[in-house]
Amino acid sequence: MAQHRDNARESILTAFQELLVETRGSGASLDEVAKRAGVTKGGLLYHFGSRKVLEAALIDRLEDLTVPEFERMRTAPGGAASYYVELAEYLNTPLDRATIAVGVLARHDDRARDAVKTLRQRNFEILNDDLGDPVLARAAMLIADGMYYDATTIGEPFEPELDVPAFLQRMREARPGR
Amino acid sequence: MAQHRDNARESILTAFQELLVETRGSGASLDEVAKRAGVTKGGLLYHFGSRKVLEAALIDRLEDLTVPEFERMRTAPGGAASYYVELAEYLNTPLDRATIAVGVLARHDDRARDAVKTLRQRNFEILNDDLGDPVLARAAMLIADGMYYDATTIGEPFEPELDVPAFLQRMREARPGR
């Protein structure tokens, strides 16, 4: 159910994130969050004074998680593009879960939307450095977005799955300037 | 505001769709729909007995719109892939608006989700016929999904935009049998 660590704050934040991911937003009421975190609504609202404050805290957590991720992506052995796109296939790292949760918030919250936009801009720059081709970098981002969309909206993988490294390799060979 | 055609049913359905597209779901309450359609909630509920009925009617409308669309896509002069992916860039035909609206419903409604899945399966088959390669067909679908995701979630175009015709040309050159 809930993990009772040293502080309830993290439990509440994690419960909120899990419910956003699982229900895509509809089931993440403060009552449900409190229940899963093992506190009451009153307890929750002591730690986070309002729903807005709770949402802001989740956005902050996402931004913290992205900092080391950008570094991993930039230095990935197979290249940033493969790393980035293949990650979108599984969507189950702590960063992925935070990204999905904030993506749900972004549908209604400006701060969440800004956070997502900044994260994406940074991703594009790293992909462009890796692939040396803004067109292919943009295509790689769109493919990852499409996988993300499929996973979050459709809720199950579409067959056939795309072989991303093979596809990227083929597209590199078809580069106009070669 | 509202168009008062011969029947209020269409006005209500259109108002519902517009609000789903504009607010991504949060502002599409029956009160708001009724207000935009120029009727009261009581009037709305005479035509559509419940919210579920209203949602089902919108899904039916989408399915009606897809029938001629598949035919246009299959017989498009530049090929089905160009037609499909370029359409995702603008997202402003009646079918696009219906698709976005039902996509919002699909987050919480099983029937809407099934409708979207069936539509996508058909799209994939047509793309595969055009591009002659399931990998490229899947990639084209993901790119269009990514554009759709950007347009609906981020809400504004990402720079730089992908040069779709040029990229599709590269994809065709990357075909195996060439």
Added chain:
DNA sequence: GTCTATATGACGATAGAC
């Protein structure tokens, strides 16, 4: 720091007047 109890408001839906 966490609880119970309650105020307040939005939403979906029903009943009945016109």
Added chain:
DNA sequence: GTCTATCGTCATATAGAC
């Protein structure tokens, strides 16, 4: 066929006991 009025439910948020 469309309206007003109202009810039940569930959500956020507040007040105050422990």
